[in-house]
Amino acid sequence: METKDLYKVLGVDKGASQDEIRHAYRRLARKYHPDANREDPKAEERFKEVQHAYEILSNPQKRREYDEGPRAFFGAGAPPGAGGGRVDANFSDLSDLFGNFGDIFGGAGRGQPQSARGEDVTVSVNLKFKDALEGVTTRIAAPVERVCERCSGTGAAQGTARRMCPECSGRGIRSRDQGFFAFSEPCRRCGGEGTIVEVPCAGCAGNGRLRKNRQVTVKIPAGAKDGMKIRVPGRGSAGRKGGPAGDLYVVTQVAEHPLFERSGDDFLVDVPVSFVEAALGAEIEAPRPGGGTVKLRLPAGTQDGKRFKVRGAGAPRARRNGEPGDLVVRVGVVVPKKLTRREREILEALAEERNEDVREGLLRAAGEAEV
Ligand SMILES: [Zn+2]
Ligand SMILES: [Zn+2]
Incomplete structure (x- = not known):
């Protein structure tokens, strides 16, 4: 990585201003951010390169050393990444960057409440053969996560509130050392939310949601097959932090008929x-x-x-x-x-009348077959 021209990494001229460098960095960091490129493993590498280039070029002192030559910058003989030229991430810029990501990725920024869609829930419903054939409206109990009423989903005990996460100072991200530079990841203590529950709500143990059975009325269409999946929108688990609820899927289990x-x-x-x-x-x-x-x-x-x-x-x-x-x-x-005597006589007369050998063709074919 160190052999790459840091100006080229950011796509700017050698004489670029700090504003131009900053602008290029933000554009590229957004483009290659791992969260936006989950399918592309190379994106993270590019992201790190961009981050690294910016760390150096955004610091006038480091930029001057870099311009004077890599040797001068890394120190005589010190191989890159060996500790000779460690650079820490510029946190003020990083957090700023992540703050902006919040706008792009639905509020997943530092210290922002992370809203998330509730999970889809699948339940099965047992149906009589006749009900599946004719269609039926039925009520089922679906075990879904619901917002805890006691704490309104905050997870904090009554009279208390969530407080800023001490681990990440409310930013929701932590830096992780990766050799030459530091990389950011969601804070493990607060799960990237930036806040923690100090006194957990007794109703939900701080979770904010509770598993409860929800009574749902489901219309089974006439002719429903076994294993059919019926979607009931918005009746799955409640979302987190105001996120939308998931969907409920009802899977039919139709009783077999002894004849059909x-x-x-x-x-x-x-x-x-x-x-x-x-x-x-x-x-x-x-x-x-x-x-x-x-x-x-x-x-x-x-x-x-x-x-x-x-x-x-x-x-x-x-x-x-x-x-x-x-x-x-x-x-x-x-x-x-069983046959009566008369029936036997009739059938014997029929056999005489037909005088046939129904196996004739079979036996001939068996004799001629080359196997
Ligand atoms: Zn945290
Ligand atoms: Zn609660």
Whole structure:
């Protein structure tokens, strides 16, 4: 870092005035500040370079030494960062800088109350099969953080107030040594707020918020699926220091039906048919998930496991204003376990009439298959 031209780091001329240097520094520090560049690990390095350049060039004495040559500045033979040329951050300028950051980053400045949005909270709701299908309005208890009424969220006991953090003198930031220069980070004592609670509120133990169950009325749309996420805006945890509340997410857990298997907006139901119905064709009735039945025409020669789609007899589309889903009827051919004598005679006559070998093709294919 020390090999870089400090003027170039700040993008100013060698003859730049203190005002120009200060202006360039503030612009670049904002641009490369780690808080604004969380995705870019190089930004912190640039930020440190800029900070370092400003520390030297903003100090007339150090700037003169730097202009005279790096050797003169660092001291003969002392490698950079080895303690020979330690420079401390110019705190008055840094705090000024962070004060301005408050305007940019939503009040996250020194000694300013840090408002923060409340957390999103997710709760699950158990639904009966029928309620999910038809839609229902239900009340649920959501465990959310709420502002403590006793201290109005300050966390300080009644009759007391928060006081300035002694660790950071209310600035909310602390400097951390990093070899050659000092770097700033949020104060750990006060969490960057700049104030601390001296006598904690008995209601919330100084937290300012309390976990409580909030009764929320939620409208479950007709056709709600299992695992559906319903957002209730602003009903999550309360914000801090006047920040907005988070959202509540209600996740549906729909009870299974013993007969209907759901797939998307469609339902599948197994319907038995006799082998005679399958062979001759028939009109059959199938149950609907919402109650009642639906009729459908089975063609002659229907095979076992064949599926028939009954349009619109599935679930209402919960999300879109579209057509409801379908009901898929899967037929299962039932073979009689016992036959009367007469039935046996009829079937034997049928076998004679058909005189067929249904496995013929299979056995031939097995013989010819090259495996
Ligand atoms: Zn502090
Ligand atoms: Zn309290």
